[in-house]
Amino acid sequence: MTKEEAVELLARAPFLELGKMALLRKRELHPDRVTTFVIDRNINYTNICHIGCKFCAFHASVNSPRAYILPYEAIDRKIEELIAIGGTQILFQGGVHPNLAIDYYENLVAHIHEKFPAIDIHGFSAVEIAYIAQISQISTREVLSRLLDRGMRSMPGAGAEILSDRVRAIVSPNKVSAADWLRIHGEAHSLGMTTSATMVFGLGETNEEIAMHFDLLRRQQAESGGFTAFIIWSYQPDNTPLAKLRPDLTHQSANRYLRLLALSRLYLDNIKNIQASWVTQGRYIGQLSLKFGANDLGSTMMEENVVAATGCSNSMATDEMIYLIKSSGEIPMQRNTKYERLKGF
Numbered sequence: 259m260t261k262e263e264a265v266e267l268l269a270r271a272p273f274l275e276l277g278k279m280a281l282l283r284k285r286e287l288h289p290d291r292v293t294t295f296v297i298d299r300n301i302n303y304t305n306i307c308h309i310g311c312k313f314c315a316f317h318a319s320v321n322s323p324r325a326y327i328l329p330y331e332a333i334d335r336k337i338e339e340l341i342a343i344g345g346t347q348i349l350f351q352g353g354v355h356p357n358l359a360i361d362y363y364e365n366l367v368a369h370i371h372e373k374f375p376a377i378d379i380h381g382f383s384a385v386e387i388a389y390i391a392q393i394s395q396i397s398t399r400e401v402l403s404r405l406l407d408r409g410m411r412s413m414p415g416a417g418a419e420i421l422s423d424r425v426r427a428i429v430s431p432n433k434v435s436a437a438d439w440l441r442i443h444g445e446a447h448s449l450g451m452t453t454s455a456t457m458v459f460g461l462g463e464t465n466e467e468i469a470m471h472f473d474l475l476r477r478q479q480a481e482s483g484g485f486t487a488f489i490i491w492s493y494q495p496d497n498t499p500l501a502k503l504r505p506d507l508t509h510q511s512a513n514r515y516l517r518l519l520a521l522s523r524l525y526l527d528n529i530k531n532i533q534a535s536w537v538t539q540g541r542y543i544g545q546l547s548l549k550f551g552a553n554d555l556g557s558t559m560m561e562e563n564v565v566a567a568t569g570c571s572n573s574m575a576t577d578e579m580i581y582l583i584k585s586s587g588e589i590p591m592q593r594n595t596k597y598e599r600l601k602g603f
């Protein structure tokens with residue numbers, strides 16, 4: 259599919275036809291009707307961040323009364339609770355702390371990996387990696403390599419938002435550029451890490467910029483091949499600075515979400531897993547996503563703080579996850595970070 263065809267489909271394809279095409283494509287890639295999910299917990303080791311994205315309601319400044327850095331004991335306790343419910347992954351991210359350098363992160367990752375070797379550390383983001391490199395005066399590749407040595411095997415795709423420097427200049431001017439986001443993921447892949455690819459829509463982007471985003475990801479995957487999955491979610495305006503600056507950017511419709519999801523399944527023909535975002539769309543649109551190309555319902559999210567800061571409710575019992583998948587006619591299976599299947603239900 260070309261970018262021009264993607265724009266055309268996004269603007270004009272009948273809703274249900276687009277969904278049907280995405281479902282057919284999903285069935286070609288995943289003929290056994292299995293929908294996967296992961297049992298994980300988001301651990302935000304700090305909320306201190308100096309990047310100042312305008313769509314973010316989570317970050318705090320160093321001197322804010324809300325500011326925190328979790329001590330090792332608190333992190334350990336959270337992981338023990340996760341293991342007790344059969345969890346396998348921590349999504350481990352912070353804000354971008356202005357004063358923490360590579361040795362802090364190396365020690366942190368080593369501590370977790372040595373104490374909990376069975377837990378996958380799905381850690382940090384291209385934005386954190388770029389800043390750790392800057393403050394430590396080393397390359398991003400060296401940051402990734404040193405964290406890999408300590409036990410971090412995968413990195414989430416956070417910080418991609420829309421891979422258009424026009425949009426980024428408006429909503430997150432201090433974040434890595436689109437080219438740097440792609441470069442850092444390519445470096446991670448070349449070192450043997452897996453990463454996920456993401457997109458946040460509803461930030462004032464055009465359909466052409468969405469098609470460009472898909473195209474950049476498809477090219478990067480063709481080159482470095484380490485994206486395990488693609489995940490879309492929508493901008494959540496509540497409690498964010500952007501809501502005051504751009505009141506015209508409101509909650510995105512389920513229709514728009516499902517169209518984009520279906521299109522991503524069709525365009526990203528070299529990314530096998532498309533993950534539904536029930537956290538921002540609600541659990542029933544999440545479930546409906548399985549008919550619009552998604553083959554993974556994400557995570558049960560024992561704890562999540564970043565989207566929760568905008569007022570979204572977001573944790574789901576494993577039983578409910580299984581129910582949502584089964585009642586849409588699919589077979590639920592727990593997976594790990596690499597999308598290897600662990601257990602069927």
Ligand code: SF4
Pocket residue numbers: 307308309310311314315316317352353354385
């Ligand atoms: S989205 Fe991330 S990088 Fe941006 S301000 Fe929030 S915590 Fe910081």
